[in-house]
Amino acid sequence: MVRKEMIAMLLAGGEGKRLGVLTKDLAKPAVYFGGKYRIIDFTLSNCAHSGIDTVGVLTQYQPLELNRYLGIGTPWGLDRRDGGMTILPPYMQKEGGVWYKGTANAIYQNISFIERYEPEYVLIISGDHIYKMDYDLMLQNHKKTGAAVTIAGFEVDWKDASRFGLMHIDDDSVITGFEEKPKNPTSNLASMGVYIFNWSDLKQYLVNDEENVLSSNDFGKDIIPAMMDDSLLCSCYIFDGYWKDVGTIDSLWEGNMDLLEDKPSLDLGDPNWRIYSVNPNQPAQFVTASAKVTSSLITEGCFVEGDVDRSILFYGVTVSEGSVVKESVIMPKVKVGKNVQIHRAIIGDGAIIEDDAVIGTPDSDEITVIPVGEHVFPQDQLMGVE
């Protein structure tokens, strides 16, 4: 086996409870985002652009569709002779097997996978976030500081801070304090869940953590605090690009709407940082004479006869005559009938919206969600129902 300097371990087992009906049969990383992508495409493309060619993808919850989507990693350039993509579900061993108990336990159970590549560093990432980041720059920083672990940090809004693991740092970006989801935040520097560890250090702490029966086997709650208690050098790498946790209906909708800004802070069109995804093989989109399309992202295979404004249409969506789609996200293969009104909604893939149906209201604070494959009739009058 060829030795690798750094390999990535991608945690893709998230259940995504807060995405409700959208993750009923689907792991969170496989949820659609941005007109033609799934959430996990962003992290995998980051790996591709950061020169990482060995990625272990740890799956657990509803992996069927995710596994099918990932295949052998070809769209992300990860079908390699040495390394490439390996899907790592929990498995049985001689003395029995268990589900992944926590993020750290998931890595612990795959120590032998990591050891095959004898890496110096291990990058831990998750398939839950939307961002474009060069992990190689972070690695250079990690080497320069000589830290045992480098955690990527992002300044979030104070009002959201309590949803994240928060860090206190000194002038040299050394982490002086770390709290996981505190009720009363004293910092707004959030951990992005992106870690680079020296493998020798991490391995030691994973083994110790596993022996501690009281541990929840989590990076943020257990491994990092343990390292800090032992005064290992923990460094923060501040990321100042676009980063969004799209783990809730509201944030998923907002993340999509961010792409529609005049100059979006996440540029999907950068030829030097393409977001790779599985191509659905659809013809180019057809916009008829009766259609009006403004401030929107539309993908291949769409057929638009109605009025689409400030919305995102995934592949194969039909919007028939007289229908209005505003401030909404329409996932693949949705059929929107005639004279339908859709406002501030997320429509799950394959849903069928019959003629004259009304979904959501223009000024609603709540985002209406239509489950995957749902059949919506006009009398349903769905508004702000999740």
Added chain:
Amino acid sequence: MKKQKIMGVINLIHEKDDLDALTHGRCTATVPFGSRYRIIDFTLSNMVNSRINEVGIFVHRKYRSLMDHIGSGKSWDLQHRQSGLFVLPPITDDVQELSRGDLFHFYQNRDYFLRSQPEYVLITRSHMICNIDYQQVLAFHLEQEADITVVCKESIEPLLGRARKVRMNVSGRITEIQDSYGPMISDFSNMEMYLMKKELLMDLVETSLAKGQDHLVRHAIFSKLDQLKVFGYIHDGFLACVNTINSYYSNSMKLLNPQVWKELFYEPGPIYTKVKDGPPARYKQDAVVEQSIIANGCLIEGTVRNSILFRGVHVHKGAVVEDSIIMQNGVILPNSTVKCSIFDKDVVIEENREVRGVETGPYLAPKRRII
């Protein structure tokens, strides 16, 4: 693995490259068509959708762009351990041999035919763009107990491109095939797709060459209509015969009929092409788009009517594109107008310009032209 019945041959030997500037640097097979495809994608996809998994492309001239486009054949699921895609360039000692007929080149590559397993061979060109199930052609072939089945299109209106006419009798047997493109009154046009047993093809190759004849249609088939049972299979779906610049333009414009769009791209099977990872098309606030086909990666700030935009085209504010075909990465800068035009890849129209062709003679801008 289930045994394959038909092998496909896309015969580009002496396929005319008459699309003016569009074929200066490439063969007809790789001319971009339909907003995100190349002409050959249709034939390749038809074959794959018809469970033809062994496809040979007899390339002839200007095939660099074809090699680039086809790659390993993976985009068409033609990258297998067994069978898959073969690109067969001419095997010639001497440049003069290049000009010899297709039978000569088939003969030079007879090992390819002999090594392959399928019993039947389907020979096509690339310039007849349609969506067709060849298994139905085979079923027809077997039912008629034909020696050769030729796919034909019945059309009262003349085809827009150049096609050979055929005549057939009431039972569907072909009695006459037009040799060149001279006058013949018939409603049937030859789509240049021939299905026969591989054995028969090999026999026709050897016997014709022995007589000093080296063209498949003119010599091997045309002259044997009385000895061989040659039947015409009528293709009911949409057909675009694209081998002149006018037929390219008019057939492209036909795609702007939603019925044609649905039929050509979805029925009976999907059309595959090489993957590009462009983002979704972005329509800005002032965008006006009517009756148009837009590919991913486009950025539209201006007006687009009755037009086809390929991947990555940027129509700036105040710019107007009408009745036109703009290929990959074209840029129309603010306040310029483009009408009845075909732009090859990477054409840039500077600000405040006006470019106009007419329907019967669209303006054609070659690759990388800056106006």
